[in-house]
Every structure is written in structure tokens, then in C-alpha cells.
Amino acid sequence: QVQLVESGGGLVQAGGSLRLSCAASGSIFSINVMGWFRQAPGKEREFVAAITRSGGTIPYADSVKGRFTISRDSAKNTVYLQMNSLKPEDTAVYYCAANRWGTGWRGSDLSTYDYWGQGTQVTVSS
Numbered sequence: 001q002v003q004l005v006e007s008g009g010g011l012v013q014a015g016g017s018l019r020l021s022c023a024a025s026g027s028i029f030s031i032n033v034m035g036w037f038r039q040a041p042g043k044e045r046e047f048v049a050a051i052t053r054s055g056g057t058i059p060y061a062d063s064v065k066g067r068f069t070i071s072r073d074s075a076k077n078t079v080y081l082q083m084n085s086l087k088p089e090d091t092a093v094y095y096c097a098a099n100r101w102g103t104g105w106r107g108s109d110l111s112t113y114d115y116w117g118q119g120t121q122v123t124v125s126s
Contacts, residue, residue, distance in 0.1 A: 002026045002115040004096045009120030012086055016124075020081040022096030022117060033099040034079045036070060037110055038092035038122075045095065047108035051079060058107050063089070086124045093119040 008020040024031060035050035049060045049070035057070060069082040079096065097113035099105040106112045 002028070002031060002098055002100070004098060004115055004117035006094065006096045006117045006120040009094060009122045011123045011125065014086060014088055014124055014126050016086050017082070017084045018086065018122060020083065020094055020096075020120060020122070022079045022081075024077045024079070024098065028077050030100050031098045031115075032101045032103075033105050033113075034072065035097050035099075035108075035113060036079075036081045037095045037097055037113075038090075039095070039119075040089075040092040043092075045110055047110065048094070049081060050107065061108070083122070086122075088124045088126045091122060091124050093121050095119045 003025045005023045012018055033050055033052050036048040037045050038048055039045040047061055048064055051057050051070045051072050067085045072079045096117040098115040100114040103114055104112055
């Protein structure tokens, strides 16, 4: 089993920045890919970014390209999401997720992520 704990959410004005963290514990060796998703009120959960064990990334969601950056610190078993130039439409609960080796991974498809954190709220005021 893998446990994921997000932190770093909060209230920020439009144009500001936040850095989210996701600390993984448990069976770390079983993790293949880690990603960030978000869910705004009344909307479906959507993909934001993902990073592989080796540090490679796949294309970000169009809505965050050029503003968000995903990274990882393997020594700390932590993945980060640096969010710059925040907009009110970025307001959502942000979730960290992990895909387990051998279970199949399809990039932005949330059904292929096996473990989820509890989420952290990000609110961007206009």
C-alpha cells in the first residue's frame, strides 16, 4: 500500500503562486508514475500533470501549460506542483495520485491511478 499526503494549498490572489507537495510513504518501490489532478465544484476530476519515476513528464493539461510545473525529489519521496500566474479558474481541490508498476498507465486517464491523497484546497480570488 501507498499513502499520499498533499499539502501547500490555500487562498491566493489572482496572479500569485503556490507550491503543492505530495509526500508518499509505504510501498514506495511499487510506484511507477505520480500525478496531479484537480476537481472544481460541480465538475469532474481532471488531469493536471504527471511525472515518471525517472523524472520524465507528459504534456500538461492545456489549461495550465506554461504556468504549472511538476517535479520530484526522490530522496524525500515527494512530488511538487509549482503553480504560477494563478487564475480564479484554477480554484479546485488538488489531488495527488500514483500509478503502481504493472497495472497499466495511460497518461491523463485517472482510472489508471491506483492511489490517491485526500486533496488540498486551492482558492484563487479575483
